[in-house]
Amino acid sequence: MTSLSAFFEKIAQSKKNQIILFLTYVIVTGAGLFLLPDSTIAFLLLLFSILILYYLNLNLRAKWVTGIVILAVVVPFIASFSDSYQTYMEVGTLVGIYCAMALGLNIVVGFAGLLDLGFIAFFAVGAYTYAIFASDQASKFMPFGHYPLSGGTFWIFIFIAAIVAAIFGILLGVPVLRVRGDYLAIVTLGFGEIIRILLNNMDHPINITNGSMGIASITPPSFFGISIGSSNQFYYIAFAIFLLVIYVVRKLEYSKLGRAWKAVRDNEIAAQSMGIPLVKTKLAAFAIGASFSGMMGVVFAAKQMFVDATSFTYLESTMVLVMVILGGMGSVPGVILGAAVVIILRTQVLTNISNWLSAMSSNYGISIPPALSPEKMQLLIFGILLIVFALYRTQGLIPHKNRKVDVAKLKKESEQAALTRKKTASGGADS
Amino acid sequence: MNILEVKHLTKEFGGLTATSDINMTIKKNSITAVIGPNGAGKTTFFNMITAVYHPTSGDILLNGKSLVGLKPHQVSQFGITRTFQNIRLFENMTVLENVLVGMHQNLKSHWIGTLLQLPHIRKIEENARTTAYDILNYVGLENYVNENAGNLAYGAQRRLEIGRAIAAKPKVLLLDEPAAGMNPKETERLTNLIHDMRTKLDVTIILIEHDMNLVMKISDSIYVLDHGELIASGKPNEIRNNKKVIEAYLGKGAVSNG
Numbered sequence: 001m002t003s004l005s006a007f008f009e010k011i012a013q014s015k016k017n018q019i020i021l022f023l024t025y026v027i028v029t030g031a032g033l034f035l036l037p038d039s040t041i042a043f044l045l046l047l048f049s050i051l052i053l054y055y056l057n058l059n060l061r062a063k064w065v066t067g068i069v070i071l072a073v074v075v076p077f078i079a080s081f082s083d084s085y086q087t088y089m090e091v092g093t094l095v096g097i098y099c100a101m102a103l104g105l106n107i108v109v110g111f112a113g114l115l116d117l118g119f120i121a122f123f124a125v126g127a128y129t130y131a132i133f134a135s136d137q138a139s140k141f142m143p144f145g146h147y148p149l150s151g152g153t154f155w156i157f158i159f160i161a162a163i164v165a166a167i168f169g170i171l172l173g174v175p176v177l178r179v180r181g182d183y184l185a186i187v188t189l190g191f192g193e194i195i196r197i198l199l200n201n202m203d204h205p206i207n208i209t210n211g212s213m214g215i216a217s218i219t220p221p222s223f224f225g226i227s228i229g230s231s232n233q234f235y236y237i238a239f240a241i242f243l244l245v246i247y248v249v250r251k252l253e254y255s256k257l258g259r260a261w262k263a264v265r266d267n268e269i270a271a272q273s274m275g276i277p278l279v280k281t282k283l284a285a286f287a288i289g290a291s292f293s294g295m296m297g298v299v300f301a302a303k304q305m306f307v308d309a310t311s312f313t314y315l316e317s318t319m320v321l322v323m324v325i326l327g328g329m330g331s332v333p334g335v336i337l338g339a340a341v342v343i344i345l346r347t348q349v350l351t352n353i354s355n356w357l358s359a360m361s362s363n364y365g366i367s368i369p370p371a372l373s374p375e376k377m378q379l380l381i382f383g384i385l386l387i388v389f390a391l392y393r394t395q396g397l398i399p400h401k402n403r404k405v406d407v408a409k410l411k412k413e414s415e416q417a418a419l420t421r422k423k424t425a426s427g428g429a430d431s
Numbered sequence: 432m433n434i435l436e437v438k439h440l441t442k443e444f445g446g447l448t449a450t451s452d453i454n455m456t457i458k459k460n461s462i463t464a465v466i467g468p469n470g471a472g473k474t475t476f477f478n479m480i481t482a483v484y485h486p487t488s489g490d491i492l493l494n495g496k497s498l499v500g501l502k503p504h505q506v507s508q509f510g511i512t513r514t515f516q517n518i519r520l521f522e523n524m525t526v527l528e529n530v531l532v533g534m535h536q537n538l539k540s541h542w543i544g545t546l547l548q549l550p551h552i553r554k555i556e557e558n559a560r561t562t563a564y565d566i567l568n569y570v571g572l573e574n575y576v577n578e579n580a581g582n583l584a585y586g587a588q589r590r591l592e593i594g595r596a597i598a599a600k601p602k603v604l605l606l607d608e609p610a611a612g613m614n615p616k617e618t619e620r621l622t623n624l625i626h627d628m629r630t631k632l633d634v635t636i637i638l639i640e641h642d643m644n645l646v647m648k649i650s651d652s653i654y655v656l657d658h659g660e661l662i663a664s665g666k667p668n669e670i671r672n673n674k675k676v677i678e679a680y681l682g683k684g685a686v687s688n689g
Contacts, residue, residue, distance in 0.1 A: 248546060251545050252542060252545065255540065255542050256540045256541075256542065257545075259535070260532070262521060262523065262528070263521050263524070263535075266522055266523055267519045269483060269503075270515065270519035270520070272483075272507070273483070273503050273506075273507055273513055274599060275536030276532070276536075277502070277504045278504070284542075330523075402579065405527055410560060410564045411573075414561050414565050
């Protein structure tokens with residue numbers, strides 16, 4: 001036992017060993033996926049390398065480059081030999097979409113401390129913004145213009161949807177921010193349902209959303225004339241937006257605005273008496289969080305080529321919230337992991353277990369009633385997971401840690417600044 | 432020169448009058464103490480100055496400008512910051528970040544500039560961190576820079592609150608029971624700090640305090656509240672021998688018996 005822990009300690013101390021072990025892991029799991037192309041486990045093990053990478057004691061930039069290379073090159077390349085290539089990439093796209101959304105909700109819930117139970121509404125707003133104009137739906141109520149718009153406008157719509165969703169975020173915020181805590185949660189829940197029901201009913205008197213029929217045949221995006229239709233292409237779009245979102249969140253977290261959010265979360269009265277405008281700060285959280293959702297809504301609409309209000313139920317809002325709580329409120333890596341875990345559980349693991357169980361029951365005559373298949377018990381499983389986390393790991397999978405500053409450097413800078421002040425002061429006295 | 436004037440300040444909560452008709456004039460760069468038994472309306476008075484409560488009637492003037500009707504963050508921007516009786520730190524943020532939040536209103540680093548990585552914004556943030564470190568050094572918390580504020584010892588939390596308040600570069604600093612729960616040694620250190628702040632930071636200090644030793648030692652003038660009314664004001668010596676004050680603290684008859 002002791003020799004084993006000593007062995008790990010030795011590895012942790014040497015960067016070279018870490019790199020070698022990490023590369024070995026990637027190669028082994030990569031080869032595993034290559035040899036067993038249809039094995040979900042091999043695919044998940046390969047993805048697991050990202051989590052290992054996160055815990056390695058390496059230079060931050062090197063980790064980012066490695067992570068991007070693995071996700072953008074290694075995983076798609078190896079998966080492309082598999083028959084389930086499109087399924088894998090579909091899962092990857094969904095993870096990207098939900099990661100960005102969870103990061104958006106994390107700004108609202110984790111940083112600013114405002115519990116939002118209707119977050120999916122902004123995703124719906126983004127999806128419908130693109131769907132209406134990229135199908136002939138817009139021609140039913142727009143007096144001018146020629147619809148559907150071409151696939152090239154997809155890229156512009158990502159930004160338009162971000163802005164539209166942000167406006168909806170502010171619209172929600174203005175009346176809602178008069179209430180706090182539990183009341184806020186209830187009002188946001190109502191807002192989420194209002195948006196969904198509106199979308200479901202806005203087919204008369206003017207047909208804007210086509211009501212419960214949904215909007216079909218949405219133009220697929222095009223990139224310099226190449227039409228984008230398959231999951232492996234959407235994977236890269238989702239991935240790119242996801243990277244953008246991480247960048248924005250990371251930069252904001254330790255900015256003046258990020259500090260204001262956390263201050264409001266920790267103590268509203270103290271934050272105000274330090275000169276932080278409460279309403280403006282909270283609205284900024286709602287708007288920025290919503291804009292991430294809006295962007296991914298566009299990707300979702302384009303990928304599905306069909307939207308209707310059933311994709312944006314209260315259950316989806318809860319799922320995004322589960323990702324944030326499971327991963328760790330306020331913790332960026334935690335929330336990403338949480339989103340990945342929930343999506344992979346939903347789309348891969350539970351389905352696979354269900355299939356395996358039904359195969360068991362037909363092969364060995366063990367009869368499991370279909371109502372008990374894990375796929376159908378999703379909600380129960382997530383509920384139990386949440387209870388377990390609330391009891392034993394309240395901080396989430398990767399708890400939030402405050403960034404530490406280099407005190408020695410700070411001390412040196414402070415001494416230097418004092419010295420220059422002294423110099424200029426004495427210089428002033430001389431002249 | 433008077434920096435702060437309070438005129439006929441009254442606050443009623445329903446039928447209960449928390450403070451009634453309080454008048455005060457506070458000289459620039461002075462140390463003023465507001466004392467009185469529990470429930471006298473001292474904290475309500477502070478809450479009105481910092482716009483946490485709005486007065487029922489009366490006026491508060493900072494350098495001749497009325498503060499009534501402003502939002503709390505605007506009062507802070509006008510130059511009044513405070514500490515709290517029941518400590519209100521940002522517990523899940525580091526000690527350094529708490530001070531940085533205090534500097535919020537003086538930092539010109541817009542978030543769009545942060546996203547674009549503009550060099551001058553980076554410079555602003557770097558300088559802010561250095562200044563925040565200086566402030567921590569000043570209040571004696573330089574060894575806890577990266578600690579979560581919630582994990583600090585009680586006395587250190589009090590000092591961090593003061594550090595956070597002076598980070599906003601106030602003209603008037605309100606301290607609500609700064610020595611509550613401190614041992615004699617910590618209180619002495621606090622006394623020195625308050626004296627030092629007045630001269631070094633050119634700030635006017637108003638404090639609520641129950642520790643009479645501290646109050647008598649550092650105040651230029653003292654206001655005594657009882658049941659929401661101003662019953663006495665004057666220099667420490669005058670207050671010490673004021674009949675009404677002794678009565679308020681010890682009850683009627685205490686003077687004649689003593």
